[in-house]
Amino acid sequence: MSPVALVQGASQGIGLALTRQLLADRADYRVVASSTNPLRAVELVALASRYPDRLDLMELDVADEDAIARAAEQLRQHTDRLHLLLNVAGVLHGPDFGPEKKLDHVRPEALRRVFEVNAFGPLLVAKHFHGFLRHEDRSVFASLSARVGSISDNRLGGWYAYRGSKAAQNMFTKTLSIELSRIAPRAVVIGLHPGTVDTELSKPFQGSVPPRQLLSPQRSAAFLLAVLDAVTVRDTGKVFDFRGREIDP
Numbered sequence: 667m668s669p670v671a672l673v674q675g676a677s678q679g680i681g682l683a684l685t686r687q688l689l690a691d692r693a694d695y696r697v698v699a700s701s702t703n704p705l706r707a708v709e710l711v712a713l714a715s716r717y718p719d720r721l722d723l724m725e726l727d728v729a730d731e732d733a734i735a736r737a738a739e740q741l742r743q744h745t746d747r748l749h750l751l752l753n754v755a756g757v758l759h760g761p762d763f764g765p766e767k768k769l770d771h772v773r774p775e776a777l778r779r780v781f782e783v784n785a786f787g788p789l790l791v792a793k794h795f796h797g798f799l800r801h802e803d804r805s806v807f808a809s810l811s812a813r814v815g816s817i818s819d820n821r822l823g824g825w826y827a828y829r830g831s832k833a834a835q836n837m838f839t840k841t842l843s844i845e846l847s848r849i850a851p852r853a854v855v856i857g858l859h860p861g862t863v864d865t866e867l868s869k870p871f872q873g874s875v876p877p878r879q880l881l882s883p884q885r886s887a888a889f890l891l892a893v894l895d896a897v898t899v900r901d902t903g904k905v906f907d908f909r910g911r912e913i914d915p
Contacts, residue, residue, distance in 0.1 A: 671695055689716075728753075753808070
């Protein structure tokens with residue numbers, strides 16, 4: 667049976683790059699690419715036309731638990747197992763909010779939105795999809811995190827919603843890893859820091875990033891797939907950067 671990967675948040679940026687590389691470099695993989703509206707994601711639709719036998723598109727909104735449950739049921743009609751589940755969707759800023767530079771900028775609406783996508787989303791995906799990871803083969807559940815989610819690494823302050831949501835996500839990752847180790851002993855649950863990537867998420871803040879440290883989505887995706895290949899069950903519950911170095915909590 668061919669290994670199956672689900673890339674959640676695959677319509678753009680790193681998610682799209684990961685989908686492309688899985689299809690191009692892992693000829694044995696079937697890929698399910700999800701987004702809130704996949705049929706309007708032009709590049710995903712083009713990939714589906716190019717790889718009709720290996721790529722399926724699926725609607726999945728991490729901010730809507732009913733939509734997550736429907737997506738899991740839809741997948742269950744085609745397979746009972748996943749070998750790789752990548753949570754890529756994330757939010758740092760929106761049309762009416764951005765990272766807070768000081769307490770006066772903290773807004774409940776922005777906090778709710780950022781936590782809903784960055785922290786609650788991967789956990790709810792785990793709730794409805796963990797059964798697909800419970801099989802005799804190695805499986806990996808990975809969520810894109812961020813170095814700024816490390817409490818011990820926080821030296822600058824600010825960015826309350828984003829830092830807090832990623833720290834919460836990391837705690838969920840650790841807690842999930844403990845539960846899955848009991849019921850899916852070959853499952854690896856990790857967080858991944860992709861680096862500073864040239865995407866819409868980071869674009870407003872790239873001015874302070876040295877050019878050599880700004881990664882293209884393709885390069886970041888290649889690094890992340892190498893990390894995913896290397897991790898073992900001994901690494902479950904940890905967070906790694908794109909070079910495979912563990913990030914302290």
